[in-house]
Amino acid sequence: MTIGYATFGEAIRRRILVIFLLFAIVSIVGSQIFKAFSPGEEEKFVVDLGLNSIKWFSILIAILLGAVMIPQEIERKTLHTVLAKPVGRGQFILGKFVGTCLAVLFNASLMAIAFFVVYAIQQKGGFDVSLLYQFALTCMELILFISIVVFLSTFSSTVFVLVVSFCVVVLGSTATFWKNIPAENEISGLLFLGVSALAPNFEIFDLSRPILTGAAIAPDMITYPLVYGFMYTSIMLLLSFVIFNERQF
Amino acid sequence: MRVYPEVIGVASESSGGTDTLERPDNLPQDGGQGPVPVVGTDTVIECRGLTKRYRVALGYEIEALSSLDLQVKRGEIFAIVGPNGSGKTTTLKLLLGLIFPSEGDAFILGEPPRSRRAKRRIGFVPEGPFFYQHMNGEEVVRFYGRLCGLRGRDLRARTDELLKLVGMSKRRDVVMSQCSKGMVQRIGLASALVNDPDVVLMDEPTSGLDPIGAHEIKELTVRLRDAGKTVLLCSHLLEQVEEVCDRIAILHRGSRLAYGPIDEILQITDQTELVAINVSEDAARQLAAMSSESHTRAGELHCMIKEDADPFQALDVVRQGGGELLRFGRVRESLEDAFIRAVTASAREDAAISTDAADTGGTADMTGGSDEATAEEGGEEA
Structure with a gap:
């Protein structure tokens, strides 16, 4: 946890993170002004913009933090002094992962508080519990995503991590499309199958449709993504340990 | 001050x-598994045929460290000296388990470098820490x-x-x-010493420090030894190393050129140094004629008596000239001199091998006379 706290302390002092946080909060609060553009669907507009702001700004923060955390330690050789102490390489990776998660979730929580306040004002004191479910799933989605970024950064440079992370976000957010796309030949069929099998499916963390339509949220819509996220994160961390353990600095 | x-x-x-x-008081005591064994009785660090090759472009390899053998004894200051790129930092990285050897073994406190038991008793001061x-x-x-x-x-x-x-x-x-x-x-x-280590590894510890700071680090290093710690330091600042260390290894292009107690490595030269004061002008002129180098500094006459001159005759000149003798004796070479001597001898050897190889049909690359040839022989492991 010592490495985790240090990572968190370093992360929350980054200026870019504060800028994204401010953008997100301005966007959430601004939804009260822009809802006028969707007459009759003001509530949907506020919820949609609020939830998406939390998710996408948090993902941006996760990419920017995750991409630099480990490569920077290697480049600046801070890693040498840490690994010279009785610290395992796995512990180091876990510390970096936990610290990044804490920083990203801390920011997501601030955004969520801003959103819940705006929503409560919109509803004149009312509150929808399903928004909390959505926030919990967004947190799991962010944790999963951070584990992928950490995995990538155990063997590559910051620029590579940034590029591939964006690709992962795009692939993960369009998982159904890749699964259902008709293949013109065997090779493209295998490619689409591989992409849909390996890339994380971020769509399962999205409850916005039932929330916006007022439909009931079945328990498995919560438990399945949580289990999926936990498993995927565990595999990513395990692979990170294996790769990092063999790296030379 | x-x-x-x-x-x-x-x-x-x-x-x-x-x-x-x-x-x-509350430092973990090796996980309750008793004292950590050490290699031999007094050996704290041991390298046996330690070799490190790095793969570069197109399958080529360079050998950063070549079959290094060395032992560091408990309670001594051991220095690895050499120019940039000689393999000093590579040795430290291997000892810390940050990189893995291509061949050979390293032990620190009787444990392999990545052992956490050993790391509980190690302190590391990197060059230019961040x-x-x-x-x-x-x-x-x-x-x-x-x-x-x-x-x-x-x-x-x-x-x-x-x-x-x-x-x-x-x-x-x-x-x-x-x-x-x-x-x-x-x-x-301070961070390196926080666990009260038994072994302190230092990489260019005075790098970037002003003279006062460098002097203080030197004093601290000696105090660590006096407190029973073992210090392994790597440096290219030969003068500073010479003052504090007990034994040294001279590395050049990854190879060990010299190894042992500093008094044995630094040879006594054939030159005699004479320092005197209150020497008459006439006597000073005579001494200058007998010396390869002479100068007066702060009232002291410093002379390096020529190898073919009789140093005792120079003594008589001082006495007869009414001077007072401050220092007289054979000069021990500096670490810098020893280092240059070792590197020059190695370069001569390399040149001789290359010439022999050229004479026998241009097979220089097969003899291991160059870095590239040695690296290629190493195969895939890097």
Whole structure:
């Protein structure tokens, strides 16, 4: 946890993170002004913009933090002094992962508080519990995503991590499309199958449709993504340990 | 001596006149598995045929370290000296388990380099350390203390003690982003010592320090040895190393050129040095004629008597000239001289091998006379 706290302390002092946080909060609060553009669907507009702001700004923060955390330690050789102490390489990776998660979730929580306040004002004191479910799933989605970024950064440079992370976000957010796309030949069929099998499916963390339509949220819509996220994160961390353990600095 | 007044003699103030640093009470004791075995009786660090090759483009390899054998004994200051790129830092990285050997073995406190049991008893001062920029000096030392298992009151006491030792107790609140290079180096030293290590590895410890800072680090290194610690330091600042170390290894292009006690490595030259004062002008002229080099500094006449001249005749000249003899004797070469001698001899050997190979049909690459040839023989492992 010592490495985790240090990572968190370093992360929350980054200026870019504060800028994204401010953008997100301005966007959430601004939804009260822009809802006028969707007459009759003001509530949907506020919820949609609020939830998406939390998710996408948090993902941006996760990419920017995750991409630099480990490569920077290697480049600046801070890693040498840490690994010279009785610290395992796995512990180091876990510390970096936990610290990044804490920083990203801390920011997501601030955004969520801003959103819940705006929503409560919109509803004149009312509150929808399903928004909390959505926030919990967004947190799991962010944790999963951070584990992928950490995995990538155990063997590559910051620029590579940034590029591939964006690709992962795009692939993960369009998982159904890749699964259902008709293949013109065997090779493209295998490619689409591989992409849909390996890339994380971020769509399962999205409850916005039932929330916006007022439909009931079945328990498995919560438990399945949580289990999926936990498993995927565990595999990513395990692979990170294996790769990092063999790296030379 | 206005700067850094805390360092010199600080341990005397804090520990009743001894230089020994107290071991923190709650440091993990090797996981309760008894004392860590060491290689032999007194060997703390051992390298056996330690080789490191790096793969470069197009399948080529370079050999950064070539079959290094060395032993560092308990309680000594051992220095690895050599120019940049000679393999010093590579050796330290191998000993810390940051990189893995292509061939050979390394042991530190009888354990392989990546052993956590050994790391509990190691301190490492890197060259130009870089710490988390948002932390201040005190937080950095506490961070490394926590990594070593120190907590609470013991950690606070240990941090205070070390900040005082390195002369940073009054500047403990300065964040790392605002620290000078010297301050960072001091914090690096304090962080390395936080677990009260038995073995301290230092990579260019005086790099970036002003002369006072460098002198203090040198003094601290000697005090560590006096406190029973073993110090392995790598440096290219030969003069500083010569003053403090007991034994050395000279590395050049990854190969060990010389190894042993510094007194054995530094040869006594054929030249005789004479230093005298109050020498008459006539006597000074005579001495100058007998010397390969002579000059007067602060009233002292310094002469290097020529190898073919009789040094005792020079003594008579001083006496007859009414002078007073301050120093007279054979000159021991400096570490720099020894280093240049070793490198020159190695270069001559290389040249001879290349010439022989050329004479026997241009097979220089097959003889191992060049880095590239040696690397290629190593195969895939890098």
